[in-house]
Amino acid sequence: MELSDSPAPRAAPMIDGAQVRPIDHLLLRGDPERPALDGRSGTQSYAELEATLGRLAAWLAGFGLEKGARVASWVAKGPVAALMPLAAPRAGLVHVPVNPLLKHAQVAHILADSGASLLIGTASRLATLAPGDVPERCDLHREDDAACAMSGGEALAPSHAAPDELAAILYTSGSTGRPKGVMLSHANLWLGAVSVAEYLKLAAKDRTLCLLPFSFDYGQNQLFSTWFSGGCACPLDYLTPRDVVKAVDRWDITTLAGVPPLWVQLTELDWPADVAAKLRRLTNSGGALTRPLAAKLRALFARADLYPMYGLTEAFRSTYLPPALVDSHPDSMGSAIPHAEILVVRPDGSVAGDDEAGELVHCGPLVAKGYWRDPARTAERFRPAPAASRYGGMAVWSGDTVRRDARGLLYFVGRDDAMIKSAGNRISPTEVEEAAVAVEGIGEAVALGVRDDRLGQAVLLLLRGASPELKAQVEARLRQELPNFMQPREIVMLSEFPRNPNGKIDRVALAKEFAA
Structure with missing residues (x-):
C-alpha cells in the first residue's frame, strides 16, 4: 500500500484533445485553501478533503481485496458518500453506489450481480437486509467505521490508473427489467466532468447543491463537474421541497440540478426573491421540460441560466440546449455536448436528413464499457458506430427516435418501445x-x-x-x-x-x- 502526501509526477494521456487523469486526482485541481465540500457535516477545503480521501482509500485498501474487486456503498448523502466514488478507485477497487431509496431485495440483486466483496452502509439500512440478501463472500461494514477512518491515520497516494480501467458500476433503475450495471472507466468519469464543467461554464466561485442520488450518473456528476471547476459541492438529503429553499439560502447556492418532478415541486413553492436570485444555473435531465414548466422556471429564477439536457447512463450525457435558445426553441434537446458525437441514423445505418426521424446514436469517449457480466444485453445496446462516425469504435444505440433540423438542433420524437x-x-x-x-x-x-x-x-x-x-x-x-x-x-x-x-x-x- 503506497502512502504519500502527493502523487508521483506522470504525464496525463490525451483523449479527444483533453488531458485525462485517474478520477481520484480530481480534488488535486482545486485551490487547496478554497472550500470543496460544505453542508450539514461542516466545511472542508480542497487540501482537507484530499487528505480525507486518502485516508478513506487507505482504509479500503486495508481489507486486502484483489485489484478490481467491487465495493458497494449504501450510505447517507454526506462526506462518505461524496468521497467513495474517488476512494474506491484510488484503492484499485470498483465502486458500486446503491441508491438509499432501494429496498433489501433490490440491494440483494445489485450485490449478487456485481459480485461485491464489501458493502458499506448505515446501520439502519444494513439492519433491513434479510437472510440470503448478502452474498457469502461479501462483508458488511457500517458507515460510521468509514467515517472514523477518514478522521485520522495515514493516507493512500493518488493512483496511477489507466484511462480505460474500470472505476465504477452504476445500476440503472430497472424501468425495463432487472437493473443493469453500466461499467464506467476513469476516462468516462473524467471526461464527463470536463464536458459538463465546460458547457455549464462552472467556476471556482460556484456552489452546487447536490440533491440527486450519487448512484445516479447525473447525481454523481454534480460532484465531479463542480470539483473539476474548483467549486464547492453541498450534498443534501432533503425531506421536503422547502428544505431546498432553505439550503439555497443558507449555503449561497449558485447551481441546482434536477429532474422534472422536482422542478414541478419547487415551482409550486413561494421563493423569497433574494433567495431565488442566488441561483445562477439550473440544469435538467431525466425527462424533458414541458413548455409551461420551463416558462415557470425562467420566471421564478430570472437570474439563472436554464440548461435542458438529455442523456442516458450508457453514454452519460448526449445533448444540451444553450440557455439563449430556451425561449426560441423550447422543444429542442439541443446539440451534442463536448466529447460526444450524436448521429441520427436510419434503419440501414445511414445518416438521416434534416427533419427526418431516426435513431439517436451516441459515439465517442463518453460511451461506457458495456453492461457488467451481461454480454447479451451489451450486444443489443452497444454496437459498432455508424460508418459516418468520426470516432468509430463502439457506440450506444439509444432506441430513442429523434429528428435534427437544418441548424443541427435535435428534437425528441419518442422511444420505439414506448410509441x-x-x-x-x-x-x-x-x-x-x-x-x-x-x-x-x-x-x-x-x-x-x-x-x-x-x-x-x-x-x-x-x-x-x-x-x-x-x-x-x-x-x-x-x-x-x-x-x-x-x-x-x-x-x-x-x-x-x-x-x-x-x-x-x-x-x-x-x-x-x-x-x-
Missing part, C-alpha cells in the same frame, strides 16, 4: 403529454397505450392533481391541438404518480396498473 400504435398510426406519448400540461394547473401527465379490440391500442391519459374543471379544459385543448387519432379514449385523474428511486415517474408501474 402507441393505434389504427396504424404511431403516436408519441410525449406529444400528448405536452399538449395536456400546457393547460395551466396540470402538474404532470402520462400517456399510455392500452389494449383496444378495434384500434389495437388506444390512448389513456393520466393527469396528476387535476380537478373535474381542469379535466374538461384538457379535453378541449386536446381536441383543438391534436388530430382525432391521438385523442385519449379516457382521462384518469390521480392525486400522485409513483416514482422510481431517481425521482422520475415510474411509467412501468403505471403501465402495469392501467394498461394491463
